[in-house]
Amino acid sequence: MPDDSIKIDTIKPEYAKALEQLQRDCFPTLADNELMSEAHFLNHCRLFPEGNFVALARARVVGLGSGFLIDFDFDHAQHSFQEIIAGGSYSHHDPLGDWYYGGDISVHPDFRGRGIGSSLYAARKEIVQRLNRKGIVAGGLIPGFAEYKDRITVQQYVDRVVAGELRDSTLSFQLSRGFAMRGLLEDYIEDAASDNWATLIVWENPDFKRD
Numbered sequence: 746m747p748d749d750s751i752k753i754d755t756i757k758p759e760y761a762k763a764l765e766q767l768q769r770d771c772f773p774t775l776a777d778n779e780l781m782s783e784a785h786f787l788n789h790c791r792l793f794p795e796g797n798f799v800a801l802a803r804a805r806v807v808g809l810g811s812g813f814l815i816d817f818d819f820d821h822a823q824h825s826f827q828e829i830i831a832g833g834s835y836s837h838h839d840p841l842g843d844w845y846y847g848g849d850i851s852v853h854p855d856f857r858g859r860g861i862g863s864s865l866y867a868a869r870k871e872i873v874q875r876l877n878r879k880g881i882v883a884g885g886l887i888p889g890f891a892e893y894k895d896r897i898t899v900q901q902y903v904d905r906v907v908a909g910e911l912r913d914s915t916l917s918f919q920l921s922r923g924f925a926m927r928g929l930l931e932d933y934i935e936d937a938a939s940d941n942w943a944t945l946i947v948w949e950n951p952d953f954k955r956d
């Protein structure tokens with residue numbers, strides 16, 4: 746149900762400090778070097794403000810949906826998080842890039858399950874459609890995998906999540922919001938919960954038109 750105390754805004758310099766804290770609150774299992782800082786968020790404001798979104802509960806910053814445009818090469822899809830986000834600066838942003846690369850989507854733990862993540866995805870989809878780009882691609886974490894990693898392989902884990910037999914707090918949510926799983930990314934990110942794995946997830950813009 747829409748929550749009218751929550752607003753989605755585009756990123757602004759005054760949110761940068763709070764966004765740095767939000768990273769720590771949202772990603773307790775990520776290595777420190779994987780978290781983005783105030784300086785990174787200031788760079789996102791300069792590079793692509795119309796494609797980076799912040800969720801506000803009144804004046805409080807409680808969510809982030811950030812990313813940049815890139816010509817993603819699906820024939821050479823393996824990459825690490827730090828490589829593609831250029832250490833957090835998003836400096837690979839190409840205003841003419843075909844794909845929106847989702848660098849981060851995160852909602853403060855106290856505000857989850859209230860539709861904020863869905864609103865952030867809707868904002869991303871809207872900018873992709875407005876700019877007529879092919880879609881959204883991202884490396885999706887699988888925070889539920891650590892609990893299973895001694896019993897089943899990562900491929901078996903994601904197959905079971907895709908089949909709906911297991912629920913992963915991130916992958917199940919992304920699948921329910923129209924993303925498809927296109928493969929696995931090994932050593933994507935230093936994250937104890939995902940055992941350093943990620944899924945390559947893709948949302949294709951149904952309205953994309955070639956010029």
Ligand SMILES: CC(C)(COP(=O)(O)OP(=O)(O)OC[C@H]1O[C@@H](n2cnc3c(N)ncnc32)[C@H](O)[C@@H]1OP(=O)(O)O)[C@@H](O)C(=O)NCCC(=O)NCCS
Nearest residue numbers: 850851852857858859860861862863884885886915918921
């Ligand atoms: C993934 C994430 C962004 C979703 O944000 P959110 O604001 O909770 O998303 P929504 O409220 O729009 O939707 C959550 C969905 O999960 C479901 N859900 C099930 N159990 C839940 C739980 N314990 N808490 C929250 N949502 C739950 C909700 O019902 C909802 O699905 P539905 O609308 O189809 O019923 C958020 O959980 C998060 O920040 N996770 C940690 C960071 C992360 O892993 N980010 C992704 C990196 S790839």
